[in-house]
Amino acid sequence: MIHDNYGINEKGHLTVCGADTVSLADKYGTPLYILDEDLVRAKCREYKAAFEKYFPSGSRPFFASKALSYVGIYRIIADEGLGTDIVSPGELYTAIKAGFPTDNTCFHGNNKTDDDIEYGIRSGVGYFVVDCKEELYAVNDTAKRLGKVQKILLRLTPGIDPHTFAAVNTGRIDSKFGSSIDTGAAEEITKTALSLDGIKLCGYHCHIGSQIFESEPFCRAAGIMTQFSALIKKKYGYEAEIINLGGGFGVRYYDGQNEPDTDAFIKEISDTIRGVCEKNGMKFPVVFMEPGRSIVGAAGVTVYTVGSIKTIPGFRTYVSVDGGMPDNPRYALYASRYTAVIANKASEPCVDEYTIAGRCCESGDLIGEKMPLQRAERGDKLAVLVTGAYNYSMASNYNRIPKAPIVTVSGGIDKLTVKRESFEDLTHNEF
Numbered sequence: 018m019i020h021d022n023y024g025i026n027e028k029g030h031l032t033v034c035g036a037d038t039v040s041l042a043d044k045y046g047t048p049l050y051i052l053d054e055d056l057v058r059a060k061c062r063e064y065k066a067a068f069e070k071y072f073p074s075g076s077r078p079f080f081a082s083k084a085l086s087y088v089g090i091y092r093i094i095a096d097e098g099l100g101t102d103i104v105s106p107g108e109l110y111t112a113i114k115a116g117f118p119t120d121n122t123c124f125h126g127n128n129k130t131d132d133d134i135e136y137g138i139r140s141g142v143g144y145f146v147v148d149c150k151e152e153l154y155a156v157n158d159t160a161k162r163l164g165k166v167q168k169i170l171l172r173l174t175p176g177i178d179p180h181t182f183a184a185v186n187t188g189r190i191d192s193k194f195g196s197s198i199d200t201g202a203a204e205e206i207t208k209t210a211l212s213l214d215g216i217k218l219c220g221y222h223c224h225i226g227s228q229i230f231e232s233e234p235f236c237r238a239a240g241i242m243t244q245f246s247a248l249i250k251k252k253y254g255y256e257a258e259i260i261n262l263g264g265g266f267g268v269r270y271y272d273g274q275n276e277p278d279t280d281a282f283i284k285e286i287s288d289t290i291r292g293v294c295e296k297n298g299m300k301f302p303v304v305f306m307e308p309g310r311s312i313v314g315a316a317g318v319t320v321y322t323v324g325s326i327k328t329i330p331g332f333r334t335y336v337s338v339d340g341g342m343p344d345n346p347r348y349a350l351y352a353s354r355y356t357a358v359i360a361n362k363a364s365e366p367c368v369d370e371y372t373i374a375g376r377c378c379e380s381g382d383l384i385g386e387k388m389p390l391q392r393a394e395r396g397d398k399l400a401v402l403v404t405g406a407y408n409y410s411m412a413s414n415y416n417r418i419p420k421a422p423i424v425t426v427s428g429g430i431d432k433l434t435v436k437r438e439s440f441e442d443l444t445h446n447e448f
């Protein structure tokens with residue numbers, strides 16, 4: 018199996034965290050998201066341990082909760098002692114509802130509204146990651162009006178192309194996010210930030226992209242950011258306390274992808290920062306990073322029930338399932354590749370490559386194409402692996418399909434943590 022938390026039991030059924038996915042599908046219905054809580058916690062600990070080893074005290078990982086946002090996940094993250102990233106007032110609300118300590122959050126987004134800013138400051142958000150000058154003034158003005166001084170980081174674009182899919186490539190100069198170092202905008206906004214008294218500039222942030230498998234782009238970004246900090250120190254006498262290098266650690270979705278080793282990655286990044294600091298007579302800054310996908314991705318499995326199977330001679334065989342783009346829009350959006358297994362025949366060999374289709378009235382509603390699978394029949398349970406990130410958080414009600422529930426598993430014991438939406442929920446806000 019592509020990750021160690023997946024297995025096959027004596028019945029030949031796919032297991033996750035020791036739990037039988039077929040039994041869970043029978044118990045809770047399909048489509049069903051299953052989340053391996055033990056793996057989520059293990060990933061949190063892996064990051065925390067590496068941070069403690071290689072970065073100065075105060076450094077910590079922040080879980081990028083856009084990857085998976087619901088009340089229960091914030092409790093797990095808080096319990097493990099990580100911070101969390103939020104990108105919208107809805108995520109902030111959910112975190113608050115879970116009792117998440119708001120002073121351990123970073124508030125992101127390229128266009129926070131005045132209401133968002135006020136809600137964030139009133140709620141005690143730890144750090145606003147300020148995207149541009151208009152927002153800088155807006156945060157400053159609101160903080161002053163509320164009689165507070167808001168801690169901020171400035172989002173910068175270090176001009177790096179980490180060779181990933183264009184839509185998730187956000188560190189280049191041409192980006193809707195942040196202020197560019199190369200164009201001088203970053204220096205300009207830093208100067209302004211230092212002149213305002215409703216905010217406290219704590220440092221800089223960048224996020225270069227997603228699904229990055231090599232350490233090189235991160236090290237380059239770390240080098241550029243630290244170098245920028247050195248330049249500002251030399252010119253203006255301000256030394257950043259914090260450098261936040263964003264998220265984007267790659268996760269294996271199918272055989273052949275080589276996942277980065279967290280410890281080695283963090284060490285390389287640490288060595289890069291230390292080198293620049295020593296050369297410029299600076300203190301090693303506190304380092305934040307923001308893993309999202311790599312915390313929850315491999316922990317998730319989606320289980321469906323197989324319906325129609327349609328062979329079009331000379332073309333392909335479609336295996337249709339009772340979910341699709343409403344619970345996983347990533348193939349429709351980015352042609353993202355997944356691994357699938359017939360969960361009740363997991364020990365049988367794959368017999369052919371199939372196209373897995375969803376149930377929406379939309380030809381693009383596919384979970385994947387050319388997917389090797391065991392012989393599929395109506396009524397089988399089909400599991401798609403590594404769906405913990407950007408599935409539930411991107412789910413919609415397209416075609417009025419109620420959102421699937423989330424069951425978490427810990428020590429082999431399952432617990433319903435998000436209830437399946439009802440038809441009544443669908444019309445709840447409608448007059």
Ligand SMILES: *Cc1c(COP(=O)(O)O)cnc(C)c1O
Nearest residue numbers: 081224227264265307308309310
């Ligand atoms: C999306 C995002 C992340 C998380 O990215 P992953 O690829 O899920 O690790 C972190 N920080 C920011 C600012 C982001 O936009």
